[in-house]
Amino acid sequence: MKITLPTMAMSALALSLSLAGCDRTENDGTRKDTAQAESATEVPAATTGEATNGSQQQSFDAQSAQMIEELWQLFPSWAVREGYYAVADQLQIPNDAYREQVLEFARRHREQFANIDTETLDANDRSDLALIQNFLNRLEWQLTEFQSHLWNPAEYNVSHPFALILNTEYAPLDERLRTFSERLQKVPAYYDAAEKTLQKPASPQLILAIQQNEGALKVFGEEAEEKLASSGLSEEEKQLFQERLENARKAIQEYITYLQTRHAELEESQDYKDFRIGEELYEQKFEYEIQIGMTGKELYEKALAEKDKLHDKMEELAGELWPKYFPDQQPPEDRLEKIGQVLEKLSEHHATKETFKAEVEKQIPELVAFVKEKDLLTLDEDKPLVVRTTPPYMRGFSVASINAPGPYDKGANTYYNVMPIEEFSDDRADSLLKEYNKYLMQILNIHEAIPGHYTQLIYANKSPSLIKSILGNGAMVEGWAVYTEQMMLEAGYGDFSPELWLMYYKWRLRVVINTILDYEIQVKGIDEQRALDLMVRQGFQQKAEAMGKWRRATLSQVQLTSYYAGYADILALREEMKEKLGDDFDLKAFHEKFLSYGNAPVPVIRELMVAELQED
Template sequence: MRSTIPALALLLSLSACDQQAADSARREQARAPAPVETSAETQQAFQQLSEEFVTELWQLFPSWAVREGYYKVAEQLQIPDDAYRKRMLDFAATYSRKFGNLDSSQLDPNASSDLALIQNFLSRIQWQLKKFKSHEWNPADYNVSHAFALILNTDYAPLDERLRTFSKRMAHVPAYYEAAEQSLRTPASPQLVLAIQQNEGALSVFGEELEQKLAESGLSDEEKQQFKQRLEQARQAIEEYVTFLQTKHSDLEKTQKYRNFRIGEKLYEEKFKYDIQIGMTASELYERALQEKDTLHGKMSELADKLWPEYFPESQPPADKLAKISAVLEKLSEHHATKETFKAEVEKQIPELAAFVTEHDLLTLDEDKPLVVRTTPPYMRGFSVASINAPGPYDKGANTYYNVMPIEDFSDERAESFLREYNSYLMQILNIHEAIPGHYTQLVYANQSPSLIKSILGNGAMIEGWAVYTERMMLEAGYGNFSPELWLMYYKWNLRTVINTILDYEIQVKGIDEERAMDLMVRQGFQQKAEAMGKWRRATLSQVQLTSYFAGYQDILALREEMKQKLGEKFNLKEFHEKFLSYGNAPVPVIRELMLAELQQN
């Protein structure tokens, strides 16, 4: 059995050196001896330093703290100016040095993996501020609304207390947006448009509902008056920021001197290294995705041949493989909800998925953790069709929100394109991914992890990879009664995961234009035009994140097969799932080493 050190040491090396050095380290670490016996003194020192690190982390990032359910700093609002960024750099340098003084070989596997995550996080801060510098070109980084909405709508304390916290935090909003304007240099166009949209949506958090709650509260007249003054100033600051962005957008439209939203190969590989944390480069994952696209086309072609006589009994399938698949998918896509019933149909499927997971003994579900399906709030729109907002480890009992894009006001043409994409088959896969047993279930488990570090420093490839993995796992377990129609739609959905990686890499590194991207998504990926246009926009707004789905999915699937081989008849799918999820949001290579170490002990 391999020791836990190689993958953990690889993560540590990735946080401190370039990819070439990491590759060399990986080759050396493959021959590394078994770890020495752990030291209680080093373990204790690491635990104490970790607690100190987390305490200072929340002082530095109070908005993030609120999202994790840590409300002790909720009245604070970081002001994103040069002084704040210097504090971040000092924090990262100080704790990099402190943690670097620890001998990681003296830590047990769980502590070693926590240390790897911390070191990667601290190195990423320094890279972000010194090299990536999105604070200078991404105005969508600046938006106060999310944490304010959580304070207002989460019952972590009586309403009066939350309103007082809201008021104190609100006093800093004008300074926040003033610093945002001073920090921006030349924005990228897609990020500029998104920032305008989402900050216009931010005003909804400071709207009539808030005033109504204030009026009905037990705050004194003096407190209410002060609240109203701060509220007016906050609204004005947001409106002025939007006007500032609109003016900048108008000026840049004339000159077309926006910053390029494509970050190029060097920055892309560096960002991939910090964000994805797997044992390959972005270019290597891209090449694997190209191969997987061809494999999925082959599987879809076989199913299309099987279904063709049923749906097109009077005609022969086209010779072109992609045209044949597309024709069958288009026929199946006719089955869908209406724009008025889409959200209700999403909501109706959730208990059905929970019942299937329980009946087939795939996972233990916690029925006490509420899942609320809601329309995506205005300040979060413009990025994805559906998403999950889960409570953090400090407030585990709070609601998890399943955000669904509102489509009631879409034009009939746009709605039809959207609904054909998210048809009755794909809606089921979407709900598996976002809700049960995907993101919602995984994040409930993550909050139960004994490692706070693994919960708060979550790895996106593991989180997205799990959601993608569950799509296939549910169908393998018999969800949908092995319907070839559902499997064909699943392969289309899974192909989207693969194309996400290809699309992101080709846009950001190879510089492809919208026409090439649309061909990739519509002709080769069988996506509806509305979906593809939305994904093009998303791929111009973010970098690397779209690769996390395929990267994590591939690693989790490989780990499951490895554990099957090692355990043989003793392998139990439910036990594998629950053990995998017990490690929180750690990168899959780290979870693998921890699972193998535990297997070795047993």
Template sequence: MKKTALSLVAMLSLIGLTGCQTQQQASLPVVETIEQDKVFTRFSAQFIDELWQTFPTWALYKGFHGYDGRLNIPNAAQRQQTFNFITRQQQALATIDPNVLTPNARIDYRIIDNLLAKMKWEQETFKSWQWDPSQYNVAEGFALLINGDFAPLNDRLLSILSRLAYIPDYYAAARDSIVSPTLEHTQLAILQNEGALSVLSPTLLDTAMASGLTETQKQQFSMRLSQGVEAIKQQISWLKSLEKQLMIDGGRDFRIGEKMYEQKFAFDIKAGMTAKQLYEKALADKARVQAEMATLTTQLWPKYFSSAKPSDDKIAIGQLINKLSINHVKREDFVSDIRQQIPELVQFVNDKNLINLDPNKPLIVRETPKYMRGFAGASVSAPGPYDKSANTYYNVTPLDSMSEASAESYLREYNHWILQILNIHEAIPGHYTQLVYANESPSLVKSLFGNGAMIEGWAVYAERMMLEQGYGDFEPEMWLMYYKWHLRVICNTLLDYSIQVKGMTEDEAIALMTKEAFQQIAEAKGKWRRATLSQVQLTSYYAGYRGIYDLREEIKTIEETLFDLKAFHERFLSFGSAPVSDIRQLMLLEHQNEMN
């Protein structure tokens, strides 16, 4: 699940990063390397500063508050400004030879190079700014200013006052930009913009009126807030009319096709293989995991059933999982039970000495804000490296809006065992832990421009690692449910590729998830929806996990009896959120240097 919570497409899909293959390279003069590193360091600092000036809302998301009062208007002029920025930075970067840089700097170079190429591709080829209305939403920036504690309230209110003035023009430009949208993204835009009204609420006005703003500023605040709310309502009304038209006339297919899928996969995942190759690898792993589940089902069957086990392994596995899934929390306790499990995970990690957890970096479990709902049931919103002391939020969507049947199905999916695995993934030692470490990386580039496959892969790796270290006391029920959960990771890749490239239908997708991956119908329907709203991201879990797990086993083979799991974890995470292939290169190079 996406862990900064905001859709990256909404930020011009700027997060695609690069990887690099391990290469043999001749030794370079030390003086030349040092001088080139200095040149690149100056360039990267200037690049980041100009990036924030060009994209002030992205800067706000990352915790840089120099331009909080600005909100870019998504019109043709802004797109030209983006194009000019990309061209200028690519020309400057081309003057630096990456082969002369030290390995760490060379990876930063490739991250920026890939980032710029991805931005250009997004604007000129992918063009989601035309067909994805959901990327037009002002709520997150305002929410960060309202809820943050990085500056005094009056200062944050002044930034809000400034940003409010842009809202009417922002949505007018959004409507002008949208051409041939998909029905699915239009419906998501309606849902999330309705949630935006909960951010620009009467409570915000009350806060401003009770603040230290001048009377003139308070009058401006009231007027601009009213105009902003009206602009959002107008956008929602326009989107609803658009939705009706699309339901009658049909809209753009949400599927992006093989060519663009492979291009996006190359930018985003950096797996060292094509999307098709990863798909084929996932097919093989699906069969392997199902075989492990069949073995555990044979072991557990007599404990839960007096009847003979069906000869069809998948039927038997499904029946046992259904039996076990009755054990789940109460609907009304879903959020509170998650909150209560976090200290238990912290205690286990500390007792087993698996990785250092900073007690001064708070994790707060909260209900998912309304403007963020409709995409994932759980996510993490983490501060960037500029605002390291800020809270990290574990967003959990309550089940209030679900019918009794849907809620029961959802709770069976997130049963007693899987809810614990979910918390490992999202919180301890998964996303929350990795993102805290990323903020401490000495490389600002690696911390700011996180590779999705590394971030998601670490969370998936953490699940298996915790069970390997004895979490759950090696209970076979826990391992069976873990394999069920892990099968979902594998099937995410199969699902995403099959839907976006091979044209898989909703019925076929539901069958894959329920019959092959043993998911509940509510989870399967939610995943279908997610796969219609995103592309490639669902492959990041499996691709990243496989890379991290394989690297650990490779390091274990090299170090033999000297291998230390905690040292591996902390060294791996010290490289920020760089692509796994890049981290692998650096860690193996360190071993090589130690041997020499």
């Protein structure tokens, strides 16, 4: 989830992509945050001395609502991803003036929220305030310290919100086409500002920007023209739409040409910006994005120890399975070689490149049935899950991902994106299919769909806190998906098959190695050969998977640590609740209570759960 969540945070511009992530209730009550109000109310800053607890509470509620309303005006692309379409006709222009606006927004709201006396707020609002403060600080840091808007050309891509407007039936087609047309007007200015902003780009980000913007052209191609032709727009409106569409395509193509020219120049001189961000920026980014109460280095060292423990478990299972699959052969003395041979044998059982997507779809109902049978979690089957081929403008990052609707449009489709393996060469496809064999495909579907990302993000949309939904924590979102893999197997999914458990440990080893890989690339500066040894020899990954992960690790920073960080925190919280509740602990109740807090960081959820226990 990867989430694009994300459900998916880079510069202020990219923030509108990443925080929508990974992309949250039908609630019997009303949300505390009334952010979809037609206009914001001016809120005077309150001080502790002049406010009662009630007025402080009201002040916090009003300031939160005002901040969110301004947020959508400032980040209309992010708003569209959250299902807030009131600003869908707007497109921010990523120039210096815009970035100054963002900085002013962050500093002004930080000053206003600093006047709130946290002691007057309940636990839920205190945690909301902590998320807001982290977000505002991070926003300023992104623009003034990290500054990826200067070196990451992949941040500049207009396509996704346009695709949502075109394909999400939140309003009649004619109305959406008019919105699409209004937004189109600013596309040339958008890419002009992008070119003027970029300085020396990093190589992986430059290559990705070319690839994804080439994919973006399809959003403005035949489908848009066909919908226009079948619409009820007047001839004058259609002509204007067509002109703007052609201007947008021209602007995108010119940006691609600009990037290709820069790539050729920099390739010759090898004068790219280093994609490695170094220890200081890494630790700062880790603190803002992961929020688990430890440093990146501490998590890295914890992951190194976990890798050795997983090798021990895998060696034991490989020894158990060896006589079954190699009856006439002595196992090698080297334990990594022994584990690798058993895994390689099991990996021979996989779908074809033509049937891979269909096999993914086929497993979803099986997972639903198991969760119901074991009563692990209440599932909302009214929320549509659509398995689709990853759109061209989103390719080049991961094999599978989830795009979920935001809290303003909860009924919209959730998309399970699957890379078009059928289009790959036979060698590349065979390597990926071995990696995502019949065992790992099941773990993948648990992670991305049931009861992983898809399920969690539906629960997040039911959270009474809009703040926790939109200012989501990636470690909680990814950690939940990783946690559910273990939870499902513990509940008996796969009938405790040693083959499935061995493959699961390989998958969990990947999560641990993600953390090691990310830290060693970004901080220690290891090269591709060392990274591939870590993934292929020590992590038993197929080469195609490892090559893809190397690329991903050069394109992002810190995000790869979110899986292990969140998983470890959730598992520790479950064990803590078991100890506190004893015989009263109920696994389903734990899951539903945990998910009820939206996309909050796990330490925040822990604080809220412990506070509720103390109240009881």
